[in-house]
Amino acid sequence: MALGTQQVPIHTGIQVHQHQEADEVLFVLEGTGFGMLGDARMPVEKGSAIYIPKGVWHGVENPDSELLLLWVVAPPGIEAFFREVASAPGAPPRQVTREQLNEIAQKHGIQFK
Numbered sequence: 196m197a198l199g200t201q202q203v204p205i206h207t208g209i210q211v212h213q214h215q216e217a218d219e220v221l222f223v224l225e226g227t228g229f230g231m232l233g234d235a236r237m238p239v240e241k242g243s244a245i246y247i248p249k250g251v252w253h254g255v256e257n258p259d260s261e262l263l264l265l266w267v268v269a270p271p272g273i274e275a276f277f278r279e280v281a282s283a284p285g286a287p288p289r290q291v292t293r294e295q296l297n298e299i300a301q302k303h304g305i306q307f308k
Contacts, residue, residue, distance in 0.1 A: 197271035200224070203255065203262040211254035215304040217273060219247040221255070222265040228257035252308065276303035 203209060203226075211231060221230065223243040229236050230245045231254045239245065239255075247253045255262065266273075279299050282289040291299070297307055 196267055196269040197274045198265065198267045199274065199277065201264045201266060203228075203257055203264060205257060205259070205261045208257050209255040211252050211308045212300070213252050213306050214247075214249055214268065214273065215306065216249055217268045217270055217304065218249050219253075220267045221245045221247065222267075224263040224265055226257060226260040226262035228255055228260060228262050230255055272303060273305070276300060276305060279303075 201209075208228070221244065223239045223241055225241055227238070227240045230239045230243070231252070232245060232247060233251055233253075236256075237245075245253070255264070276299060279302075280289065280291055280296065293307075300307060
């Protein structure tokens with residue numbers, strides 16, 4: 196498995212996507228928002244967990260609060276996606292076009308809507 200934390204600034208969310216070969220669990224460590232799982236949209240808050248089977252479309256909205264998430268993905272591999280799209284600590288955010296993001300995602304078994 197792979198795991199990591201993700202700080203999601205207010206109003207940014209996590210775009211709806213799917214993992215073609217991996218299951219995921221998201222744990223909300225801080226903040227509030229909404230988890231999208233398939234066609235369902237449910238409120239989440241500190242202490243919430245969402246199980247996401249492989250192939251299911253999912254995302255996160257956070258209109259009123261910054262979120263701190265812990266994600267766990269099995270089998271591992273998603274960490275390579277984050278390494279490719281992320282910025283080094285302290286560096287300015289990397290600018291990636293939607294087309295570039297989709298190309299990188301496809302290499303790692305991820306698809307965005």
